[in-house]
Amino acid sequence: xxxxxxxxxxxxxxxxxxxxxxxxxxxxxxxxxxxxxxxxxxxxxxxxxxxxxxxxxxxxxxxxxxxxxxxxxxxxxxxxxxxxxxxxxxxxxxxxxxxxxxxxxxxxxxxxxxxxxxxxxxxxxxxxxxxxxxxxxxxxxxxxxxxxxxxxxxxxxxxxxx
Amino acid sequence: xxxxxxxxxxxxxxxxxxxxxxxxxxxxxxxxxxxxxxxxxxxxxxxxxxxxxxxxxxxxxxxxxxxxxxxxxxxxxxxxxxxxxxxxxxxxxxxxxxxxxxxxxxxxxxxxxxxxxxxxxxxxxxxxxxxxxxxxxxxxxxxxxxxxxxxxxxxxxxxxxxxxxxxxxxxxxxxxxxxxxxxxxxxxxxxxxxxxxxxxxxxxxxxxxxxxxxxxxxxxxxxxxxxxxx
Numbered sequence: 001x002x003x004x005x006x007x008x009x010x011x012x013x014x015x016x017x018x019x020x021x022x023x024x025x026x027x028x029x030x031x032x033x034x035x036x037x038x039x040x041x042x043x044x045x046x047x048x049x050x051x052x053x054x055x056x057x058x059x060x061x062x063x064x065x066x067x068x069x070x071x072x073x074x075x076x077x078x079x080x081x082x083x084x085x086x087x088x089x090x091x092x093x094x095x096x097x098x099x100x101x102x103x104x105x106x107x108x109x110x111x112x113x114x115x116x117x118x119x120x121x122x123x124x125x126x127x128x129x130x131x132x133x134x135x136x137x138x139x140x141x142x143x144x145x146x147x148x149x150x151x152x153x154x155x156x157x158x159x160x161x162x
Numbered sequence: 163x164x165x166x167x168x169x170x171x172x173x174x175x176x177x178x179x180x181x182x183x184x185x186x187x188x189x190x191x192x193x194x195x196x197x198x199x200x201x202x203x204x205x206x207x208x209x210x211x212x213x214x215x216x217x218x219x220x221x222x223x224x225x226x227x228x229x230x231x232x233x234x235x236x237x238x239x240x241x242x243x244x245x246x247x248x249x250x251x252x253x254x255x256x257x258x259x260x261x262x263x264x265x266x267x268x269x270x271x272x273x274x275x276x277x278x279x280x281x282x283x284x285x286x287x288x289x290x291x292x293x294x295x296x297x298x299x300x301x302x303x304x305x306x307x308x309x310x311x312x313x314x315x316x317x318x319x320x321x322x323x324x325x326x327x328x329x330x331x332x333x334x335x336x337x338x339x340x341x342x343x344x345x346x347x348x349x350x351x352x353x354x355x356x357x358x359x360x361x362x363x364x365x366x367x368x369x370x371x372x373x374x375x376x377x378x379x380x381x382x383x384x385x386x387x388x389x390x391x392x
């Protein structure tokens with residue numbers, strides 16, 4: 001790989017161009033493969049497309065750039081603490097607009113750290129909530145009849161649903 | 163998948179593995195709520211590879227909590243067993259009361275252990291307390307102690323039908339055997355085992371641990387004084 005390459009350009013599924021540094025792209029296996037392809041290929045003009053929309057890709061790249069220094073070199077405890085706080089701020093986002101897309105993107109890009117973080121965030125949102133609150137938070141449509149609901153609730157006598 | 167990323171994503175369109183990962187981060191008693199949210203999530207709940215039976219959620223809430231707990235276990239097995247994704251991540255039973263003799267909990271627990279083994283369980287935790295020990299057959303013990311999947315095993319109040327147990331599980335990291343009878347020697351030769359706790363096993367005469375990664379070993383025995391070999 002040529003050492004002169006510090007960042008690559010990628011396209012989002014909406015067709016917008018984004019730059020991602022080589023060290024940040026290493027957080028994702030598929031991104032890393034793409035990067036190697038670009039660097040080794042003779043036809044350097046070709047810009048790879050990532051099947052993630054622009055709004056989500058901005059966030060994914062932001063996460064990668066923030067986490068890359070630590071992932072590549074290790075960090076002190078105070079850095080880890082700072083990063084944890086940053087993660088919490090970073091995950092404050094609209095559920096339907098962004099969180100679902102981040103979950104899908106982290107899954108598709110094999111980004112373990114972001115995947116765990118996003119799943120934990122989704123889980124935290126439903127802790128201690130009632131069934132109707134959870135449906136509202138995650139925009140879930142109830143397609144059970146009230147009889148079916150009753151029957152299912154009876155199967156879990158130890159759980160308070162409301 | 164690509165379509166899902168482009169389109170407006172709904173919770174129910176998330177891949178099953180991803181939804182299961184979210185369920186894993188939610189306390190089990192909250193995760194149960196997935197079963198009533200919608201039809202798609204109900205079916206994802208049924209294949210969620212975790213079985214968790216905790217009596218503490220039942221005590222005080224019902225007229226006959228023991229009976230309610232028992233029927234909850236049977237009902238859950240009936241609905242989940244055909245659908246569950248292998249490997250089973252975890253089976254946990256918490257029943258810290260001596261059950262009344264007329265409820266067949268010991269045979270239910272015996273059956274649960276069997277189901278966990280058959281579903282390649284990674285973590286098996288029996289946090290129980292009883293005078294009515296749970297019998298484990300020699301076949302079950304053999305499968306359990308040679309399981310390729312097991313990372314954590316916690317058995318309390320079981321009766322081993324084999325006197326000499328050799329635990330081979332290659333991925334085992336944590337082992338707790340407590341208040342069990344029938345075992346005279348326990349040999350742990352899992353290479354990555356980090357924590358071993360053996361306590362109150364009155365028939366025990368010898369323990370041998372051959373793991374090089376052992377960090378924590380706790381041994382308490384009431385009656386006899388077995389030979390330790392590490």
